[in-house]
Amino acid sequence: MEFNTALLHTETAGKRGTPLEPIYQTTAFQYPTAEELERVFQGTDFGYIYTRISNPTLAAFEKKVAALEQGVGAVACASGMAAITLSLLSIVQGGQEILSGSGLYGGTFALFKELQRFGITSRWVTDNTIASFAANINEQTRLIYVESIGNPKLDVPDIAGLAELAHSRGVPLVVDNTAASPYICRPLELGADIVLHSTSKYINGSGNSIGGIIVDSGRFPWDGRRYPALQEYHKFGPYAYLARVRKGLLTDFGASMAPLAAYLNSLGLETLGLRMERICDNAQELAVFFQEQHQVTAVNYPGLESSLSRSTACQQFRGKFGGLLTVRLGSKHKAFRFIEKLKYGANLANIGDVRTLVIHPASTLCLHHTCEEREQMGVYEDLVRISVGIEDIRDLKLDFAQALDRMSLAL
Structure with a gap:
């Protein structure tokens, strides 16, 4: 089967x-x-x-x-x-x-x-x-x-x-x-x-x-x-x-x-396959989208050519690269403003939902770890983790674009 x-x-x-x-x-x-x-x-x-x-x-x-x-x-x-x-x-x-x-x-x-x-x-x-x-x-x-x-x-x-x-x-x-x-x-x-x-x-x-x-x-x-x-x-x-x-x-x-x-x-x-196909496709498109945004200083996603893990991921994954990506925005303040300007990205501590979720790991999930431990885990003050959902990709791109613009205006 x-x-x-x-x-x-x-x-x-x-x-x-x-x-x-x-x-x-x-x-x-x-x-x-x-x-x-x-x-x-x-x-x-x-x-x-x-x-x-x-x-x-x-x-x-x-x-x-x-x-x-x-x-x-x-x-x-x-x-x-x-x-x-x-x-x-x-x-x-x-x-x-x-x-x-x-x-x-x-x-x-x-x-x-x-x-x-x-x-x-x-x-x-x-x-x-x-x-x-x-x-x-x-x-x-x-x-x-x-x-x-x-x-x-x-x-x-x-x-x-x-x-x-x-x-x-x-x-x-x-x-x-x-x-x-x-x-x-x-x-x-x-x-x-x-x-x-x-x-x-x-x-x-x-x-x-x-x-x-x-x-x-x-x-x-x-x-x-x-x-x-x-x-x-x-x-x-x-x-x-x-x-x-x-x-x-x-x-x-x-x-x-x-x-x-x-x-x-x-x-x-029962719907894992259908959800993951859409989630992975959305994540790939969003990763490329973020690479094109001047407000974003770094994008990490295993499906990007720039990822150090892409070769290994291509060998052992089934043509998809998961639903998680991270972006770095230059400062903790910018990361916070970005999150609060989103309409569709829910600010909560979970991943894998049908809905798109965002979080600032350094101030939440990794709050009690030392700076050295956070860096070891790939966590930085300006980093936002995005768990991509199954929403229409056009709506997600528009939402993230307006959040980036409003983040900059709020500074």
Whole structure:
């Protein structure tokens, strides 16, 4: 099946006669006998116990995302940050290290710093070259972590090259694919081992529910000596990692997705391909448009010839380059005036909506980071991040043009 057909016709639900799995808005699931419930708890019979662990609405959503990403399975979580946290803590423990790209979402960067309180060290490379990652791997490294498109740095790592490096050193490659979505990039096909999404973004598409998801390739050989937390789960074969996540941290931390959120994310997922095609086309046109505006000092978008990541993006993306772009306007004051003059660009902290969204990262998402950390993440005082929506491109160009003009007049 092609992408949009798969979104609609991947088999996920039971034989209930419904095209979309209903909302099982329940805490727990009843069984007619104590023996049956005992067998489900023992794992000898399949069944649902408690929505904190799993639920039919969540299971249908997990199956569809896993199929899109070509994984063996998935675990839905309460948020994108919950997915990142559970995915990492299922692998690393105190005294071990995460090796990461520097072009990270600010919340992820903050999480990595917080993990240092638990004895987990994060090391950041200054660029996304394979050589830089190779130079920073050591005996304590337990995984390599990157974003398929850095947010808001918009750098694109060589996923296939990093997967080869990671596997040569006996560690998995974890890729946050939120900013690209499965429509333009499927990291597992490029050799990555684990893929993450904040489903609140492009998968949902309408900004109506928070969620995250972890997808596993089922291919990584978890060495019990290097990864003792996974040793007891080897009996699950290719599902060992997902069993560790679900039966371990998801159950213990309680960071599960709500059934309503799973339903809304499943509903949004059905139009992902249509939305992303329009969003990517609009973003490409807007990036070129901004290059022609004298008020703009710099434009960053992976699809531009001027982008340092264009070559890599062309190799591993499907002819599209995502819906995020950034512009630099010369000063924080100009950036603020530009944002407030927009009619269609909503000033809020999200990406991946059908509507165009804008934000000044330095004063919001990265407010509590040092200047050095912000620059490492590609954040500057005069930078505005734009998450392009599906509006008519002519209206967007006219709106951004008038905002640039009025920004200049307001100085």
